[in-house]
Amino acid sequence: MLSIETFVIVSVIKIVIALFVLLTAVAYTVWLERKVVGHIQNRWGPTRVGPFGLLQPLADGIKFLFKEDLTPPHVYKPLYIAAPMIALVCALTSISVIPVGNWVTVAGVHTPLQITDLNIGLLLILGITSMGVYGVALAGWSSNNKYSLLGGLRASAQMVSYEVSLGLSLVGVLIVAGSFSLRDIVEAQGGHFWGFIPKWNIFYGGQIVAFFIYLISAYAETNRVPFDLPEAESELVAGYHTEYSAMKFAMFFMAEYANMITVACVASLLFLGGWHGPVFGPPILQALLPIFWFVLRVFAFLFIYIWVRGTLPRFRYDQLMAFGWKVLLPLAIANLVITALVVTLRS
């Protein structure tokens, strides 16, 4: 056990590092998206700022900071201001329970590579994600704009609907792992089947179905293409953030990408074996390799995100709802039942 002072110091350090890494990752995910989508659409993407446009995110940030913070006259001000903050806070908080690697000992302090390990960690992520709905919904409502309102309505209905399938798709993994703690779940995935297939949940039983349900629900949860109806520019101008500009808009923007990263992290941890991978070399390399494997998976997941965005068209809203309730939810329940059966029979 750590003394309380060490605990606080270590925690603060971890929080700072995590926030820094996360925000940087958000910035470079934006860059990555622009680059990848650009290449998919047969163009270059950002190239002017820095080599390969690598400094573009910095430039964007500076622009957001210094733009005039415009507040339209008939908005409901308290909520108009609170909404982007809610969205960003919720998006950033959920990173706190995500482990990126094994326990390490730095300067005599033995600590997990994770801000905190809760035994209801996954539930916390779900809870915070579900709170994120308020940001979008309130933004839409408080803007006093019909496009915003429609966007907010769509966002809240869509997120509440797909949260059900999302949660149910995770239950299968939980049954296999027998814990809510993300670290336990990852550790349950160590080793191999028959010596060569990694013991990831995605290969376990019918969890590949669960993985795809999770994938689809996650796209809807983060309001991404092909489910980006709350901000469908062809219908709603810019949806719930039509009236936002400057830093408030940036907050929504960051929240969206932070959510994407969270979702990617959860997918990597739950389905793709977390930080498991071949570990070799000197001790420093042995400490860093798991992080590398983890980041690799997250990157792959994000790449698929962007890839999908670049290729798929947008759903219609009724198709979205019908798909969520009539296809995804029954599928998730069936998967849950089958997994429960398999686990029961095997034990």
Added chain:
Amino acid sequence: MVPLSYYLILSGILFACGVTGFLIKRNIITIFLSIELMLNGANLSFVAFAAQWHALSGQVFVFFVMVVAAAEAAVGLAIIIAVFRTRETLNVDRVNLLKL
């Protein structure tokens, strides 16, 4: 160490606030929110009593309350929508046909 009666009093205060909301609010949705507040107060006392008696049944009951609250919210909100559609108002003082 906190005396359990503090938790119970907190739940009582929340419940009383819910009752007051029911009594003084005119907007039907706010009244509904007051009901949810009362349910939350009751839930807190459930959890507190569970700690008092070391019986997890108290916590299980909270789930049942939540489920019932969810069902109630679904039906109640549907009713509110139906009422609003026919009477064009959310003010309960204007929805008073059921008398004499």
Added chain:
Amino acid sequence: MTPNLHLWLIPLLPLAGAAINGLFGSRFSRRAVSSIALGFCGAAFAMALWVVSQFSALSLPYSEYFAPWIRAGNFQADFAFYLDQLSLVMLLVVTGVGFLIHIYSVGYMWEEGGFYRFFSYLNLFMFFMLTLVLANNYLLLFIGWEGVGLASYLLIGFWFTKDSAASAGKKAFIVNRIGDFGFLIALFLLIKHFGSLTFVQVFHRIEPLRPETPGAGLLTAIGLLLMVGAAGKSAQIPLYVWLPDAMEGPTPVSALIHAATMVTAGVYMVARSHVIFDRAPMALMVVAIVGTLTALFSATIGVAQTDIKKVLAYSTISQLGYMFMACGVAAYSASIFHLMTHAFFKGLLFLAAGSVIHAVGGEQDMRKMGGLRTKIPWTFWTMTAGTFAIAGFWPFAGFFSKDEILWQASRVSFVYWGIGVFTAFLTSFYMFRLWFLTFFGEYRGEAKAAHGDSQHQAGIHESPKLMLAPLVILAALSVCGGWVGSFRFERFLSPAFQAGAGASAYDVSTNALASPNERKEEVSSETLLTAVALGAAALGLYLAFLMYYQRPQLPDQIAASLGGFYDAVVHKYYVDDLYATLFVKPLLDASTRILWQGIDRDVIDAAVDNGADGAREISDSVRHMQSGNLRSYAGWIAVGAAGVIAYMVWMGTR
């Protein structure tokens, strides 16, 4: 070594029949209904015969415990059955005659509606009667007692659409209630003072008591109250009025219930309670006087009746009077002997009368009959046997039993004997009057109206064999039933009546049995008395022959000369009217004035109406609470909740 007799089967078999027919009979064919009824009743009879065959092996009295019923403190009344010689005789009479009458009923009721209902009731009656006979305590006996009352009520009112039948049923029921009231009080007294209702226990506790010779006491009271019950059930003065009216029921019912079995329940009960009566000479005297008076009184009424069944009904009352007279002089076995022979010949007479009525198409007035002798010979001959038996001619059954009763009565008082002989003369007279009017002379029925229409003449027909067979069997029994002899019969029954008879009031029967020599000395006087009785019967036959065969105009002349007395007799001494003015009308008036107008309308109705008015007025003022405002309702709830909390806090912290 006592074999298990399964006595409980005997009552329950008819009950099963009643249940099957009553519940499902409406869907059965007549054949099925009658075979069910006959089957169960016959099975009971067969059981009874089997019991007789086992009888010698039994240690009497035999009792059989069936199930617990009422147990409170020391008091105990169970479903238990009791068999001794007395019950056995009753058992045989009830099942045997009952079975015969069941057979007869199939033929008699074949054309009637409600066939299944009739047999269900009849079986129900058998059940209750057997319960009554076999009960081992007064309470179970009372159940049977009330049950036969119910069956009797149902069967009298069998044609309930007919107003007179319905009211006759009610009358029987209500008059019986008066008797039952007395019976019940007697039972209460027994419980109070002897703590039990079981025969064995009660008699065991009474045995040590001395006869209440000077004056009257508890046992006299119990005896008198029991007599009230018996008078109700067995149609004695003053409660006999229901029996003539009960003739509204179907004739087999009259034969079975109102002649052969149920009405003798009172006699059975008095005989069963002989231990009590033995110690209550006053009560016994009352029984004798009531019996004698009833015998005479109803015989005189019977003389003037024209309805064939009414004549038989009054005759039944009269014969029951004989039985009570016998009981009253402590000659219980004579009484039961007469009960048995009476069951044979009165059952026969009723059945034959039913056959006659059947033959002439429902006509019951004797003045419209006549000359039926040749047309329905079987009925005629069987009826003749019955008539001679009831009139008391040697060697028919009635002679032996009646003679025994008269002789026993003479040993107590010649007043009883004198009245008994006179009644015997009257019995002979009205029975032969019936006989002559029905079977001899010219047919005076429909022919008068139809001027000798041969079609109607041909309509008079003999009854089917199904009805005749019981007639023949009963006729044979009426002829031979008495040959068993009163002496042997008495010896057979003596264990039942000796038990606890230690200190009899009259010491007659005991002495007679104790010293047969003494009895021989009295034979000469007995022969003389018998001759007198036979003479009275012959005189009755001659007078009837004279008045109703040779000189049919004579009765009218005599009636005219008698004047008012004849009117009184024809109108049954105006007893019904007397009861109507004395009891019925005041009761009706009181009910109307006090109960209906006073209590029902002014108190009960007023309470309801005013309650409703009050509720409406209060509601009028309170309904303003129902403002339709949701929040007001919530306010009331909050106040109520606060009240509940305050109450609970107060209760909890007190």
Added chain:
Amino acid sequence: MIHLILFLIFGAICVAGAVNLLAQRHPINSALSLVVVMGSLAGEYLLLGAEFVAAIQVIIYAGAIMVLFVFVIMLLNAGAEEDTGGSRVALLFGVPGMLIGTVLMAWVLLERSGTQAVSMGALPGPPKTIGWLLFHDFLLPFEVTSVLVLIAIMGAVVLASHPESVQQRNKES
């Protein structure tokens, strides 16, 4: 000590949210106040050790039910509360009644309840145990509640659907 401090902080937020619910005239503010109450109640649950209840409180109550409320408020575009005469009964009887009841309860709880003090995380309610209870001891209530929810769903669909659209669908079929 830290327990008491945390309790007081969360409790204060709770009460503030509840009072704000009453004070606000616009339903959406009231709804958000209630979300705050629920969030801090989840904190209280955590203090008592009921971690699973706390998580579910946030996910179901704050994340689903309250979103539904907000959604309906937005859908109906409910404005601020209007002032109507209202009910004298509710104010004259209801509020005093409520106050009396609350005071009585508080008095009983403080003076007579005989409850002991609890430490932080007094009764841990791990998901596994709760699940065991739900699916074994409370199986029947659980199943009955599921039927209740199903009925509620159907009721909500029937009540909230446009009568005209239903008629039209009937005509088409």
